[in-house]
Amino acid sequence: xxxxxxxxxxxxxxxxxxxxxxxxxxxxxxxxxxxxxxxxxxxxxxxxxxxxxxxxxxxxxxxxxxxxxxxxxxxxxxxxxxxxxxxxxxxxxxxxxxxxxxxxxxxxxxxxxxxxxxxxxxxxxxxxxxxxxxxxxxxxxxxxxxxxxxxxxxxxxxxxxxxxxxxxxxxxxxxxxxxxxxxxxxxxxxxxxxxxxxxxxxxxxxxxxxxxxxxxxxxxxxxxxxxxxxxxxxxxxxxxxxxxxxxxxxxxxxxxxxxxxxxxxxxxxxxxxxxxxxxxxxxxxxxxxxxxxxxxxxxxxxxxxxxxxxxxxxxxxxxxxxxxxxxxxxxxxxxxxxxxxxxxxxxxxxxxxxxxxxxxxxxxxxxxxxxxxxxxxxxxxxxxxxxxxxxxxxxxxxxxxxxxxxxxxxxxxxxxxxxxxxxxxxxxxxxxxxxxxxxxxxxxxxxxxxxxxxxxxxxxxxxxxxxxxxxxxxxxxxxxxxxxxxxxxxxxxxxxxxxxxxxxxxxxxxxxxxxxxxxxxxxxxxxxxxxxxxxxxxxxxxxxxxxxxxxxxxxxxxxxxxxxxxxxxxxxxxxxxxxxxxxxxxxxxxxxxxxxxxxxxxxxxxxxxxxxxxxxxxxxxxxxxxxxxxxxxxxxxxxxxxxxxxxxxxxxxxxxxxxxxxxxxxxxxxxxxxxxxxxxxxxxxxxxxxxxxxxxxxxxxxxxxxxxxxxxxxxxxxxxxxxxxxxxxxxxxxxxxxxxxxxxxxxxxxxxxxxxxxxxxxxxxxxxxxxxxxxxxxxxxxxxxxxxxxxxxx
Amino acid sequence: xxxxxxxxxxxxxxxxxxxxxxxxxxxxxxxxxxxxxxxxxxxxxxxxxxxxxxxxxxxxxxxxxxxxxxxxxxxxxxxxxxxxxxxxxxxxxxxxxxxxxxxxxxxxxxxxxxxxxxxxxxxxxxxxxxxxxxxxxxxxxxxxxxxxxxxxxxxxxxxxxxxxxxxxxxxxxxxxxx
Numbered sequence: 003x004x005x006x007x008x009x010x011x012x013x014x015x016x017x018x019x020x021x022x023x024x025x026x027x028x029x030x031x032x033x034x035x036x037x038x039x040x041x042x043x044x045x046x047x048x049x050x051x052x053x054x055x056x057x058x059x060x061x062x063x064x065x066x067x068x069x070x071x072x073x074x075x076x077x078x079x080x081x082x083x084x085x086x087x088x089x090x091x092x093x094x095x096x097x098x099x100x101x102x103x104x105x106x107x108x109x110x111x112x113x114x115x116x117x118x119x120x121x122x123x124x125x126x127x128x129x130x131x132x133x134x135x136x137x138x139x140x141x142x143x144x145x146x147x148x149x150x151x152x153x154x155x156x157x158x159x160x161x162x163x164x165x166x167x168x169x170x171x172x173x174x175x176x177x178x179x180x181x182x183x184x185x186x187x188x189x190x191x192x193x194x195x196x197x198x199x200x201x202x203x204x205x206x207x208x209x210x211x212x213x214x215x216x217x218x219x220x221x222x223x224x225x226x227x228x229x230x231x232x233x234x235x236x237x238x239x240x241x242x243x244x245x246x247x248x249x250x251x252x253x254x255x256x257x258x259x260x261x262x263x264x265x266x267x268x269x270x271x272x273x274x275x276x277x278x279x280x281x282x283x284x285x286x287x288x289x290x291x292x293x294x295x296x297x298x299x300x301x302x303x304x305x306x307x308x309x310x311x312x313x314x315x316x317x318x319x320x321x322x323x324x325x326x327x328x329x330x331x332x333x334x335x336x337x338x339x340x341x342x343x344x345x346x347x348x349x350x351x352x353x354x355x356x357x358x359x360x361x362x363x364x365x366x367x368x369x370x371x372x373x374x375x376x377x378x379x380x381x382x383x384x385x386x387x388x389x390x391x392x393x394x395x396x397x398x399x400x401x402x403x404x405x406x407x408x409x410x411x412x413x414x415x416x417x418x419x420x421x422x423x424x425x426x427x428x429x430x431x432x433x434x435x436x437x438x439x440x441x442x443x444x445x446x447x448x449x450x451x452x453x454x455x456x457x458x459x460x461x462x463x464x465x466x467x468x469x470x471x472x473x474x475x476x477x478x479x480x481x482x483x484x485x486x487x488x489x490x491x492x493x494x495x496x497x498x499x500x501x502x503x504x505x506x507x508x509x510x511x512x513x514x515x516x517x518x519x520x521x522x523x524x525x526x527x528x529x530x531x532x533x534x535x536x537x538x539x540x541x542x543x544x545x546x547x548x549x550x551x552x553x554x555x556x557x558x559x560x561x562x563x564x565x566x567x568x569x570x571x572x573x574x575x576x577x578x579x580x581x582x583x584x585x586x587x588x589x590x591x592x593x594x595x596x597x598x599x600x601x602x603x604x605x606x607x608x609x610x611x612x613x614x615x616x617x618x619x620x621x622x623x624x625x626x627x628x629x630x631x632x633x634x635x636x637x638x639x640x641x642x643x644x645x646x647x648x649x650x651x652x653x654x655x656x657x658x659x660x661x662x663x664x665x666x667x668x669x670x671x672x673x674x675x676x677x678x679x680x681x682x683x684x685x686x687x688x689x690x691x692x693x694x695x696x697x698x699x700x701x702x703x704x705x706x707x708x709x710x711x712x713x714x715x716x717x718x719x720x721x722x723x724x725x726x727x728x729x730x731x732x733x734x735x736x737x738x739x740x741x742x743x744x745x746x747x748x749x750x751x752x753x754x755x756x757x758x759x760x761x762x763x764x765x766x767x768x769x770x771x772x773x774x775x776x777x778x779x780x781x782x783x784x785x786x787x788x789x790x791x792x793x794x795x796x
Numbered sequence: 797x798x799x800x801x802x803x804x805x806x807x808x809x810x811x812x813x814x815x816x817x818x819x820x821x822x823x824x825x826x827x828x829x830x831x832x833x834x835x836x837x838x839x840x841x842x843x844x845x846x847x848x849x850x851x852x853x854x855x856x857x858x859x860x861x862x863x864x865x866x867x868x869x870x871x872x873x874x875x876x877x878x879x880x881x882x883x884x885x886x887x888x889x890x891x892x893x894x895x896x897x898x899x900x901x902x903x904x905x906x907x908x909x910x911x912x913x914x915x916x917x918x919x920x921x922x923x924x925x926x927x928x929x930x931x932x933x934x935x936x937x938x939x940x941x942x943x944x945x946x947x948x949x950x951x952x953x954x955x956x957x958x959x960x961x962x963x964x965x966x967x968x969x970x971x972x973x974x
Binding site: 026028029031032033035036037038039040041042044045047125127210211212213214215261262263264265266292294295296456458459464520521522523690691693694697698699700701702725726727731732733734735737739740 | 814816817824825828829830831832833834835836837838840841843870871872874875901905906908909910912914915916917918919920921924940942943944946947948949950951952953954955956957958959960
């Protein structure tokens with residue numbers, strides 16, 4: 003990877019600004035996080051606070067015949083019990099795009115674990131016991147669990163009387179959204195194909211499994227409003243959904259971001275926000291709600307499980323002729339982000355390849371399975387798993403090397419997407435594959451050393467199941483494409499307030515945004531941008547809250563691009579005002595104030611030739627400058643509902659992986675021993691954080707390749723493994739070394755040329771591991787995650 | 797019930813403790829020490845790891861009553877604990893930094909920051925306590941040793957590579973200091 007550089011500067015004299023973009027500055031919250039002082043949302047505490055508890059449905063689909071709360075209310079220590087009938091206004095639903103989700107169930111529950119009632123008590127155990135005393139009588143209904151049951155002629159509708167803006171174009175009311183994409187003529191192009199491969203693929207339901215459980219503290223305000231301290235991905239989106247249900251104007255719902263223990267998409271939807279506020283307003287006391295892990299598995303949406311049907315064709319010389327595909331995403335009981343996931347899955351369904359003739363369809367279902375929505379990779383992950391399996395099959399059919407086949411068909415700058423949108427910035431797909439293939443392979447029989455065999459480096463590990471017998475190595479490759487930012491015409495802006503003043507004789511910049519820092523390092527990058535743009539050493543990051551305009555969501559790999567862009571823009575506006583003050587105060591002392599391009603560097607105003615004109619401390623003495631401004635990336639447009647054509651995406655992000663696995667073929671145990679990644683990041687604003695993001699995303703992809711899946715009973719639609727005992731995420735023992743090669747090809751449309759990076763590594767990791775396991779075993783393996791029984795056939 | 801025990805070198809008394817409360821709950825909600833984390837509350841994730849009479853345990857699985865008369869070290873006291881180990885005795889000013897505030901960091905804490913091993917940070921307190929204990933036992937660990945020792949601590953953000961870097965860095969710095 004490239005060496006971290008210092009701040010780009012034209013200075014020939016004077017002091018450069020340290021800690022600007024391109025440097026691996028350390029997290030400003032690092033010390034707080036290693037000492038235990040950093041306050042996460044579950045750490046909030048208030049004198050006299052109560053504890054909230056949610057009662058959830060024990061069945062997936064049922065009419066509610068009756069709810070009896072009397073025993074719960076009679077329990078000493080209980081302050082309030084609320085059901086649907088206690089909701090204060092006519093607005094009783096919420097939702098990211100479609101307001102189809104009841105705050106508390108009314109008449110019916112549509113999935114296992116749906117909130118039915120809420121309790122506030124003086125001890126969490128009292129609240130739990132009270133919730134258990136609420137008597138709910140259900141009359142069970144047949145469950146809708148898959149495409150066949152959802153679209154059967156006599157299918158029960160998961161949502162009666164839909165009036166959302168998708169109902170007009172979906173073929174069935176149990177389909178949330180449908181997006182076809184048609185370009186060229188796939189049927190005619192198929193006639194040119196010398197080789198055609200078809201496949202059906204299944205992608206299991208993955209959980210975000212962020213470690214900080216859903217939690218927060220709602221404190222009633224004297225004006226009848228409420229102050230919510232919360233872990234979320236987008237404060238203003240929460241606010242828009244919370245205030246109407248409480249019957250309060252948005253200004254009376256004050257929100258402050260508490261420490262967020264990871265997110266990965268699972269905090270885009272509301273969880274306990276409204277429930278805590280309702281109980282606080284009802285009791286007049288602060289109310290804290292903290293899910294345990296069991297409840298967390300019910301408290302947020304998951305990654306859509308999917309069925310994917312693909313047909314690829316190629317000519318004898320290895321050029322792709324056409325792709326037909328159909329992607330069926332299970333959205334579960336409520337819409338959440340399903341429509342946008344459909345847009346991504348369809349528009350990115352053929353991967354980073356040149357194909358002029360495509361016939362694509364993606365749909366999301368309403369079922370009685372757990373609701374699914376945003377998770378890192380957002381629709382592109384499921385597609386990548388399938389199209390990369392297809393590319394291997396097709397390369398084998400043509401008789402070409404699998405990497406060379408990909409490189410031959412790789413998109414590049416100027417390639418037209420299936421949506422008709424040209425890729426108008428670097429798309430180094432072939433180069434990323436070249437780089438990842440060029441990395442040295444780990445040594446054969448790596449578990450052996452001069453001291454003998456180390457079982458910890460073999461499949462099965464300390465279970466001591468093999469010393470190398472039956473162990474076969476495999477190598478697999480994959481590459482993916484992910485969009486960056488909100489797409490399809492969404493007004494995807496961010497706001498940044500930047501203040502500059504002199505404190506203690508030093509110029510100091512304060513950056514205030516509503517950006518949710520969820521661990522990605524946005525706060526680090528904001529300080530770096532302010533140093534680069536304003537030439538100051540000291541930057542204060544103000545806590546994120548709703549006292550400043552929206553920063554949009556911490557998702558879609560967008561925050562460094564969009565809120566970073568907003569911080570840069572506001573800094574530039576502040577700089578102009580600082581220079582105006584300088585000209586007013588000192589302009590008469592030096593002609594360069596009027597004639598030269600001026601920069602702020604190293605605490606000084608300098609010319610672009612490097613001549614120092616004034617200290618910033620002198621310019622700002624007795625003055626302060628503050629700017630709050632919105633910033634937007636270039637607009638996008640919706641995909642046509644029949645053809646899928648449209649300038650739908652802002653930017654694309656690319657990563658390639660090579661996986662090396664060792665498989666104990668007798669026991670079906672897999673050990674991934676290396677997972678190498680090459681990714682183009684445009685510009686690494688903080689190389690250390692960039693590599694950390696790539697490695698983290700890579701391992702979430704490994705998780706869904708070999709271990710992670712929420713098991714939903716196909717008969718009852720109940721979740722069977724809501725715990726870290728039964729839902730396994732990779733431990734440090736399951737995780738290989740992850741060499742990372744970072745490429746920096748600037749996107750001229752983006753601030754500093756940067757590219758959103760957080761999601762792309764989650765795409766190609768999974769298919770690379772699957773390809774390596776296929777390579778080791780010779781098995782077809784059309785579903786993920788792969789479990790031992792899939793490898794042993796037992 | 798009432799529970800008397802020592803936390804980070806300071807005697808503590810917790811009153812009105814319900815018998816079902818865990819050590820984790822008492823630390824977080826009764827003693828104002830929320831550094832130990834509540835990621836799973838079922839002994840699977842290691843985010844609540846503390847030292848109980850020197851032994852790393854998941855504090856969510858320890859009933860509060862079990863710690864009567866015993867010594868607990870949490871992430872808030874880790875810096876002092878490491879300092880005392882290095883000096884061979886308890887420093888008299890140690891008790892001032894019972895909450896971790898204003899303390900010089902332990903080598904493992906500094907290494908986590910420097911290596912980029914902290915993202916969301918929710919796993920960090922438990923990993924720090926576990927890694928510090930491993931380096932106490934095994935100052936010169938192999939990669940396989942590190943992975944084995946930390947296999948009870950889940951992290952969802954980092955993919956563990958920077959955590960490996962941090963532990964190697966702390967071990968190397970510890971080696972240089974000797």
